[in-house]
Amino acid sequence: SLTSFYGAGAGSGKSDPSLGSGSLGGSFCIAVIAGPASEEFMYRKSAALQLFLFGYELTDTLVVCMQTPGGPGGEGELTKEMHVVSSAKKCRLIEPCIEKCLKDAGVTVILHTKEKGDDGKKHIDEVIARAKHVGLLAQFAHIAKEYTPPFEDSAPFLKAYDQAIKAASITPQDAANALATALAPKDESEILYVRKAAMLTTAALNKFVVKQLEDTIEEEKKIKHSKLSELTEDSIVHPTQVGVKLNEENVEICYQPIFQSGSSPAYDLRPSAQSDDKIMTYDTILVSLGARYNNYCTNISRTFLIDPDDGQQKAYQKLVDAHAAAVAALVEGAKLSDAYEAAKGALGDEYAAKLTKSVGYVMGLEFRESAYVINAKATAATVKAGMVFNVSVGLSDLVTKKGKKYAMQIADTVLVKPAGEAPQVLTDAATKRYSDIAYNLEGDDEDEEPAEKENAKSRDAKTKGKKEAAAAAAPAGGGGGARR
Known part of the structure; x- marks a missing residue:
């Protein structure tokens, strides 16, 4: 105000x-x-x-x-x-x-x-x-x-x-x-705008992006990253396409949605990354998108794994844990650096070196507030109630058992609550559970590890289950990212 x-x-x-x-x-x-x-x-x-x-x-x-x-x-x-x-x-x-x-x-x-x-x-x-x-x-x-x-x-x-x-x-x-x-701290009217933007962001991911990816995988279609970005943008600026009743005149994208897969060129975990014209490959797929409502920004990023090995499963769970730790540390009065150190600590020695140099920043009328970036150097800047963060945790330079490089990223829009209350993840309706983001297209592969068979569903069962979940529109928490 x-x-x-x-x-x-x-x-x-x-x-x-x-x-x-x-x-x-x-x-x-x-x-x-x-x-x-x-x-x-x-x-x-x-x-x-x-x-x-x-x-x-x-x-x-x-x-x-x-x-x-x-x-x-x-x-x-x-x-x-x-x-x-x-x-x-x-x-x-x-x-x-x-x-x-x-x-x-x-x-x-x-x-x-x-x-x-x-x-x-x-x-x-x-x-x-x-x-x-x-x-x-x-x-x-x-x-x-x-x-x-x-x-x-x-x-x-x-x-x-x-x-x-x-x-x-x-x-x-x-x-x-x-x-x-x-x-940086938002009042009640501003927070309402952020909530509406987050609702649209989540709906675009759940009801359009996930369905588009599953249909593409199931029908073995060929589609460019740039085309997926274009289609996703259209679903955001026309909210009724994803079942959200918001006035289109008040809705914009924060940036062109980002789709990445394959390892050449390398995955780009920066918010300035762009979708190229290459065909999406069935391996590690990173998706980022954000809607603005009345000019207030939100963001979400998810990683989808196709035929992951047990090493990828382990890395992904560590990523989820690190993201949850960063979110939990964003309480009123805390230092911004506390959230970074919490994420790094949750990763352990094996993955800490793979962590991005920052794990988020304040959002609002600007997508990224450079004065409030969550990194190891932010030892004096403090968290205040009403702040809205894009908590974005990524791991880069990872390698599959087959020697293929990949990266992972999870991001959510997070609201800081008054002292004594836990932060609220405004985009938590988009699941982060491994069983919901891992797709097994080689379920009958004799060389597949038992853990992979147990944790990654077959393509048909996976698609069917997620379509039913989307139809039910039931919010789902992300493993380790507890609902606030």
Whole structure:
């Protein structure tokens, strides 16, 4: 909420110590500027803040949030202002927020409307003059990563902003970590959006992806990873295809769904991985997908094993245990590094070296919040109630008995609950049990290990059983990933 943003977030001095200059104190001045529209889709913190504040992503717009002590010596009630420089049309979109901001959070919104064809320099100067008048130029901060001069003539608004801060001899701090601190914990309305997105993500996996994989395997079809990605995307953006009643206008994909199989090229466990045009092979299949609802992100990843040997079964169970350990460690007040060490400890010496360098990060209006990544170095950043994590645990550079390289990955969307409560896995309806993800197409192979025959079902029985389970729509926990 806006109250938490101005109160316990960007300027209260309560941001995590690991985030360095993210703690801007009781007084702050944060400028968030967005340039012209781009055809390339990117997650930007400027867009995230606009969506958080107004529910819209606005191009060529400057938002400056100020907070100043209202009493002598900085004591007493705080003065809170939000200055917006934008076009008349965009200012009209923001107007309905003015009364709500003042009533709910005591924030006065001042609109600076620039004329058509105006670069906005005059209005930007006005905002900077206001910051100087209340003594905030020393606290002036913006998102350094998104401020990349020199700016082209095609971005006159960005050029005007650049000229204005240089003319005022401002040396901006980096506001990225302060904004991360403020936006990471979600309020009840945001959590509701995440829950709806997680419901769609899970349904897309259970009711479309699993069925598609089983039909492909059973009928021995040939299909490209890229085609599977395309079909899965379609099932997400049209929720009724997977039995979810959500308004399509509020639904998007977080990224193009990822399908990987085979070992050439090597499996890519990064969130930036892409589905190639190669035909899916019947070995180790990795699937990742995520839906957004009202711009809030979720994610899920699952590994499917075709004719696994007993070594793969063992590795998979270790992966499930490590994932469950990481989830369990995400309690309010814990260090992010605790979750990484928990996952590593659950793997034991045999598999710890195969673990990915990080096992997740905070999600929200951005898919990946770089200030809150779960790795061994995150010893100061703390877990807070309301945070939503993508807990993604992977093992790479594994080798089957036949000498074939493979990797495994499990990811879920996890909500941190208030102190004393266990985390909640919002995508737990998608099973992680070995018996549900292992397919045995060579059930009569004389060389097959007894353990494999016992734990991996035959293709027909497997498909039949999973179709019945999907029809029943009964949530299933993942071995070791206990339902919260």
